[in-house]
Amino acid sequence: MSGRRVRFRAVALSAAVLVAAAAGVVAAVGFGGTDRGTAATGSTPPATATVTRQTLTDTQTADGELGYGSTRTASARLTGTITALPETGTVVKRGGRLYGVDNDPVVLLYGTLPAYRVLEPGAEGADVAQFERNLRALGHTGFTVDDEYTASTADAVRDWQEDLGLPETGRVEPGRIVYAEDAVRIESLQAAVGDAAQPGQAVLAYTGTSRLVTVELDVDDQPLAKKGARVGVELPDGASVDGTVASAETVVEAGSGGAAGQSTEAETKIEVTVSVADPKKLTGYDRASVDVTFTAAERPDVLTVPVAALLALAEGGYGLEVVDGGRSRIVAVTTGLFAAGRVEVSGADIAEGMTVGMPA
Helix, strand or coil: CCCCCCCCEECCCCHHHHHHHHHHHCCCECCCCCCCCCEECCCCCCEEEECEEEEEEEEEEEEEEEECCCCEEEECCCCEEEEECCCCCCEECCCCEEEEECCEEEEEEECCCCCCCCECCCCECHHHHHHHHHHHHCCCCCCCCCCECCHHHHHHHHHHHHHHCCCCCCCECHHHEEEECCCEEEEEECCCCCCEECCCCEEEEEECCCCEEEEEEEHHHHHHHCCCCEEEEECCCCCEEEEEEEEEEEEEECCEECHHHCEECCEEEEEEEEEECCHHHHCCCCCEEEEEEEEEEEEEEEEEEEHHHCEEECCCCEEEEEEECCEEEEEEEEEEEEECCEEEEECCCCCCCCEEEECC
8 A cells, every 4th residue: 555645534623623614604602791601691592502411433534556565575595496376366285385496396284383493303492383283284293382392393394394295305495485474465577487487586465355444544543553543444445344453563664765865755654454343245246446434432420412513602601502491591512522523521410302592
């Protein structure tokens, strides 16, 4: 998603803007010597609204991309000739061939620690345990899964190498395996069969296999993307599906040079991955632009009125014109969250179901 611009849609205006709007529409009202909160106005307003109790939610919407999550690159670490590549869209599971060099497979295994050294008898560490877990999962036995690479491990490796058609050395070269957290889907190819393989050369790009939505947020909006937070995803056809923030990580987008000395600076973004609750609703979409709605703030079970009902009081603060029968009175209120054109209000003289004035 590099270079994508985040678009926020103001579902709820900021408190400052809403209050300014309310104060600009309605002239300041004073209590004129009567007890605060009980001033009679002597006339009823031209329109009214009802004080309701509800959950008030402030949301922000950003552009997202439906796909398969973040893309990773598999680079060659062996010297030779690329002899086999998978088709785009192919799913490769543990023990499967990602690509071939000199007609020998480079194999996918599961784990988070990259292969960084030769594994052979005498090696110890977390990378040994990770490899041995994969060896056991592939059906090879006769060794203990721990952090020690023993002669027994080497014997099991020879069996594995025989299955793959590799020289039975009992040693594992780091260029022979690629680790990913789970099965992968081939996203694109960066090399072609017949190309010379050189260490560091990009061979292919891959993603996970689950349908995910990726969103880039500004750093200031990081609080929106708490892991486990619920979000809404709107698909191109207008249908909606519930989602959950699966992960959020900081990424740095490199700057670029431009003509006439112009350039763009590197930007820090928050890359958010969202999983969807019902993947069946994504049928028919491979990649698509979607809208993702985050909850910025939520106030459950509060009294609310339309923002336009607020009156700016001459003494400071805000009030409402409560209508009862043919008379009305001004009561002071404390404001809370502003969202979706409504505002949270509280006070001793305000209650659910009251009728309040809506100034012209």
